[in-house]
Amino acid sequence: MEKKTFCRICDVGCGLIATVEDGKIISIRPNPDHVVSKGFACKKGLKYHEIVHSPDRVTAPQKRRGAKWETVGWDAALKEIGSEIKRIQKEYGPDSVALYVGNGAGFGFLHPFFAQALLIGLGSDSAYSSATQDCSNKFITAQHMYGFPMTQPVPDFENAGCFLIMGANPYATKMSFRGVPDVMNKLKEASERGCRIININPRKTETVRAGGEHHYIRPDTDIFFLLALANELIKINAVDHRKVSRYMKNFDKFRDAIRNWTPEKAAEVTGIAEETIREIARTFADADGSSIYCSTGINMGRNGALTFWVSEAINAMTGNLDRKGGTTVNKGLVDFPKMGAKNRIMMTDKTSRIGGFKAVNDLFPGSLLADEILTPGGRQIKALIVAAGNPLLTLPDTAKTEKAFKSLELLVSVDIFRNMTGNLSHYILPGITPFEHADINYLFHSLMGITHRRFYQYTDRLIPPLGEAKDELWIYQELCRHGGGKFFGSRAIHYWLHLRRFLRKIPLIEKGMAFSHEQILDMVLKLSRKKGIKRMRRHPDGVLLPQYGAGTFLGKRVYTEDGLVNLAPDPMLEAMEKLEEEWQWEKKNSRKLKLINMRQLLTHNTFMQNAPSLVEGRNNSNYLYLNPSDGEKAGFTKEEILRGGSREAEVYNETGSITVPVIFTEDMMPGSAAIPFGWGHQSADGLSRASQTGGANVNYLIPSGTDHVERLSLMAHLSGVIINVRPAGGAKEK
Template sequence: MDTGTHHRTCHLCEAMCGITITVREGQIDSIQGDPQDPLSRGYICPKAVALQDLHNDPERLRQPVRRTADGWQPLAWDEALDLVAEQLDRVRQAHGRDAVGAYLGNPNVHNHGALVANLPFLKALGTRNRFSATSNDQLPHMLANLELFGHQLLFPIPDIDRIDLLICLGANPMASNGSLMSVPGFRHRIKALQGRGGELVVIDPRRTETAAVADRFHFIRPGSDALMLMAMVHTLFDEGLVNPGHIEPWLKDRDLVELAALPFAPEQVDAHTGIAAADIRALARQLATTPRAALYGRMGTSTQAHGGVATWLIHVLNILTGKLDVPGGVMFTQPAVDLVGLGAMAGQAGHLGRRHSRVQGLPEFGGEFPASTMAEEMLTPGDGQIRGFVCLAGNPVLSSPNGQRLEQALAGLDFMVSVDHYINETNRHADVILPPTSALERSHYDLIFNLLSVRNTSKFSPPLFEADANSRHDWQILLELAHRLEQRRHGGRLGWRQELGWRAFKQLGPDPILDLLLRSGPYGHGGGPLRSLGQPLTDLVLDLLPERHPLHTLAELSPLNRRWQALPKGLSLSSLQQAPSGVDLGPLQPSLPERLFTRDGRINLAPRRYLKDLERLHDRLRDHPGEGLQLIGRRHLRSNNSWLHNSHRLVKGKARCTLQIHPGDAADLGLEPGQPARVRGRAGEVVIPVEITEDLMPGVVSIPHGWGHHRPGTGQSVAAAHAGCSINDVLGDDQVDPLSGTSVLNGQTVTVHPCGEP
C-alpha cells in the first residue's frame, strides 16, 4: 500500500468516525473525514489527524524490552514470551493462581483482535483477581442494564437523529463525541435537533462545551444527581404524568418506585442539589409531555457516591415517561454482531457479587473486582495477595484513584508484564513490556461500539500498512502467552488434539471468526436456497424448544428468524470489504419484548439492591448540604484519558491541565490567574496553575483527567514536556459507591491554597 486513498474507522474514541487516509510513497499524506461513512457523514475531530503521529512516533516500542539495572534491554520475541510465561507460572506455583492479577485498559474494547484473544488468555492465566477500567467508568450503567433488562450490554441509546428533547446530565458529548452513545458530529446533530424546533438541556456542575450549545443550562452540586432524579420521579407520580406507553404490560413493581420516591419532593432536595424545586418539576413535566425525548447521563452521574442509584433512576425516568423503545426516545441497537444475544446464549449476561474482594469486601461485577482495590490487594499480605501482574493496554497509575499508592504497590511486585506501545507511568515498573503492532498495521472492526451507536452500521477496515516480520499483533501476543501457560499448567506439554487446536487458533486469527459472526448474525446470509431449507427448521426450533435452550437462542440469533426478515441480508467480511466506507443498516428500531433477557421476560423497575441503597440517599437528604470545595474531572476534545499526550499536535497550544475555579471562590482563597495552587485531597496533593472562570459552580473545582506525566523513567518525551498533574494523585481509593464498587471520581472534598501557604 505505497500510494492511494484508504478508508478506515478512527479507533481513538467511541465515535467510530469514518476517515480517508491518503498514502504517498509509504507515508501518510493526509487524514480527512469520509463523507460516505453512514454514521459520521464526514465528521472527524482533531484526534483523528494524530493517528499518523502515533504510527510514526519514534518512541513507540517496536520489539519486546526487559527492565535491567542498566536500563531497558531488547529481547527476541520467543525469548520474551518464554520468560513471561515462566515468571507468571513461577508466581502461580509459589503462591496460588490468584497471586497473579490482571488489568485491562479501555483500548482493548477498540480492538476486535484483542477482544477475541483476551478470553483464552484470561482462562489460561486462571486468576480471579481481574480488574479493568469498567469500575472507573461505566459499571453503574452495565449494572442497571443487567438488573432492569437482564443483560449487562443492553444499553438504551438516545435516538438523537429523531429526538425533540435531550436532557443531558453529567455528560459532555461535545468533548467526548458521546460516551455509551457513539454519536460523531454531535454539534451537527444538535443543530438539526434545534432546527426542527427541539431543545437541548444540560445539567452539570460545570458549564461545559455541550452547555455552550444548549438551549438551557442548570448548575447542580456534584454527587446530588440521584436526589434531583428521585425528585423528578416524585413529580411524575405526584402530578399524574406517568405513562410508560406500549411497554407497560412488561413492567413490574411500579408501585414500589412510587413509594420510594415519596420522601424526595423537589422542595426537599433543592437546597442539596442547587436546582430550584420549580425547575426540577418543570424538567419532569417537559420530559413527560414531549413525545420524542430522552434523558441521558454519563460520567458525572456514574462515577460518584450515588452513581448506581443515579444511573438506575435515569432508566426509570425514561421508562415511566414512555421514552423506552420508541423512535425519538431511547432504543436498543441491533448490531451486525449481536454480542448481547451471543453473551446470553453462553450464559454471560452478567452478574454482581458472586465473590467479594479480599481486603475491603467489595463485590465483583462480571468476574472483575473494582480497580480501586488493586493497590491494597498487592500491599496486604495473606493468602491471595497479588504478587504478579499483567497490564493489558492500560495505565491505571493515571486512571485509577490514589495513583501514588498504586505506584508503591507495583514497585513491590515479584513480576509484572505489560502489553503496550509505550513505556508509561504504570509499566515503567514492569519487568517485561510486549509491544503490539500499531493500529494501522492491523484490521479493525468495532464489536463493542456498534452496541452503543445512534444508528446501526457495520464497517471493516483492513490493515493500512503491512506489519514488520519481527512484530506481533496483540491477539498473537495473547494467544502465544496463553498457549505457553496452558503447556506449563499441564506439565510442559499438551495432548496432540489440544496442540493442534492452539496452532489452528493462532493461525486463524480474529478475522475469520468475525466473518462467521457476521454471516450468522441478523444481517447475515438468510436468502436464496438457505432460506427455503433453513426457515422451516428455524421455525420448528423456536416453536418447540424452551426459550432458555441453547438451540432456541441460536435460532433467535440466526438471520433465518422471521423477526429479522425485514433487515438487509448478505453481510459478511467479503461484502464489507466491497463497501470500504461501511454499510448502513438503518435507524434504531423498537425491539421489545423480544430483546429482554430477564427470567420472567419483564422489566424489573425496582430491583431490591437499589431500594436498599436508598437508605444512604435518605441520610444525605437529612444531612446539611455540606461545605468545602468539591472536585470534579473534565475532558477535552483533543485528549482521551492518558493515551494521546505524546502527539505534539494534540498537546500544543494553551496548557489544558489547570485548576478551574469560580471567581468568588478564588477571591476568598486569594488565588490569581496562572498562579500555582496546592490542591489536597484524601490521597495526597498536587500543584497546578489556576484558571478562574464563571463556568464552574461556586464551591466546585475541576482538574482534567489523564495527566501526570512528570514521573521519571517513561519513554514519552512530548508527554513529559506537557506533564500536568494527575487528579488521581488527590482522589482517595477508599471512596467507592458501595452499591456497585465504582470509584468516586466526582464529588470528593478537597482544600485549595495558594502555593506559598502550608
C-alpha cells in the same frame, strides 16, 4: 496510495482516509462517503499517525535491569515471563496473576475476547479494566433492569421534544454509549427544530453552545435531583400506566421508595430550586418524546448505579422507553443479549478478595487493585499483566498504586509505548496500533447495537506491524502457552493452536496456518449471516443496516426471567437505604469545595498526549477551573482573578496534593472545581512529548479503598471529592 479505514479511539468509529507511502501513514483526512460519519472526524483521529509513527514506539520486547532497559528476543521474553507465571501461580494460587485491560484496547473487536481467553487459560479470576473508572454502573443497571449488562437504550434526541443531559459534555466525548459524529451540529439542529435541551452540570460545558439551557448542580448530588424529578412526574400523573402494566414490573415499589424525595428536599443540597425541578418535570411530561442521558459525571460519583437506574426508570415509566423521541434499543449483527442472558455471559457471581465486591462484567474494581496487591493472604496478586493501559496514571490514589506496583514480583506491559506503568514493569511486550491490524466495528456497535445508527464495517490493516511488534491475539496465546495454560481453558483449542504452530514451519503451507485477525473476522461476519471479508472489501465506507427503532424492544427483547423491565430491582432498593445519611452529609458539607472530573476534546485518552499536534500552546497542560468567588476565598488577589489566571494553585486533601495552573471562570458553579484527568506524564521518559507537558495527575487527590467504591457498580468515587485550594507557596488550610 489512499486507503479507507475507520477510527478506533472512541466509540464513534468515524470513517477515515489515510495516505500511505512506503509503509508509512503520511496523513489522515475524514471520509466524506462514510455511511455514518459522512465527512466528520475529530482532530484526535486525524492526528493518530503521529502515534503510529512516534519515535517512542516500542518495537521489540524490552526487559528492565534495575533502572536500565535492554532489548531481548521474543523467545527469551516469553520463556522468562512464562516461567515466572508458573512459579507464582504454583506458590500463591491461580488468582495471584491478574490482567488489567486499558481503554486503548477497548475499541477493537477481538481484543476483549482474547484477553478473557488468556485469564481463563491461566485459571485466574483476577480481571480488571478501565470500565470501573468510567462506565460499569451502566452495565449493572442494565443487568438488573433488562436482563443483560449490554442492553443499553440510547436517546433519540433528533426526534425528541425534551432532552435532559446530565453529567455529560457531548462536545468532548461525542456522546459516549451512543457515539454521535458531529454531535454539536446534530444537537443544534434538534434545538432549532424545537427540542428543549436541558444541561445539568456543575460546569457550563461547551455543549451548551449547541443550544438549550444550563442549570448548575452541586457536584455528586444528581441522585437527589433525579429522585425528586421522578417523584414530581408521578405526582403530576406523567406515568404511562398502559406501558407500565404491560411491559414492566415493580412500579409500586419504585413509587414507594422515592415517595419522600421531594423537590423541596432536593433543592436543599443540589442548588436547583424546587420550582425549577417541577417546571422541568412538566416539560418532560408534556413533550412529544423525552429522555434523560447520563455520562461520566454521573458514573463517577458515589451513587453512579443508583443515579443511572433512576434516570432509566424515569424514561421507562413515562412511556419514553422504546418510543420515537425517547430512548430506543438497537440490535447488533446478532442478538447477543439473548445469547448472553441465556448463558449468563459476563454475569458471574464471583467476588473480590478485598471487600467481597461482586464482579460486574466479570471484572473486579480497579480502585481496589492496589489493596489486592498489598494485602497479604490467599488470592493476593503477585503478578500483573497490563494491556494497552496506564493504570498508574488512571487509578485512584496514585501514591498507593505506585507502591503496590513496585511490590509486584512480575509486572508486564503490553503496549506501544513505555509509559509510567511501563517504567515500573519488568518487561514490555510491543503491541500494535489499530492501523496495523484488520478490524470490524468494536463490540458496542457490532454485537450490542449500542449506536445511534445501525451499521457495520470492515478495514484491512493500513501498514504492517512496525519492527518486531506483534498483535495482542498472538501475544495472549503465547503468554498463556508459556505460562502453562490452555487458551480459553480448552484442551482442543490448545492442541489445535499447537498443531498450527508446527505446520507453519513448513514453507508451502506457512501462510495458510496463520491465526490472523482476518481469518477470525471473516468467520464472525459469516456466522452472523453478513458478508465475509472479500465482499466487505467492496464496501470500504461501511454498510447501513435496518434500524431497530421504536416498538421493537418492549415485549420482544427484554431478557429478564419474565421478560419484564424491572423498575425496582432489590439491589437498588437496598442501596437506597444509605441516601438519607448521605443527604445529611451533603447538608453538613455544603460550604466545602468539591472536585469534579473533566474530559477534554483532544486529550481524554492519556496516550494521545504523546501526539505533538494535540498538546500545542494552551493544550500543553491541564488546569484547575475555579469560580472567581472561590478563587477569592482561596487567597488569590482580585488582579489575579481578573486576569483569568496565570499563576499556579496547590490543590490538596487528606489523600494527596498537586500543583496546577488555575483558570478562573464563571462557567464553574461556586463551590465546585474541575481538573481534567490523564495528565502528569513528567516522569514518563519513554514518552518524549508527553513528558514535556505541564499539569499534574488529579488521581493523587482521589482516595481508594473499600469506602470509596460503589458496591453495586464497583465504580471508583472519582467525582465530588472534597478538596482545598490555595495559591502555590501559601499556607495550607487545616
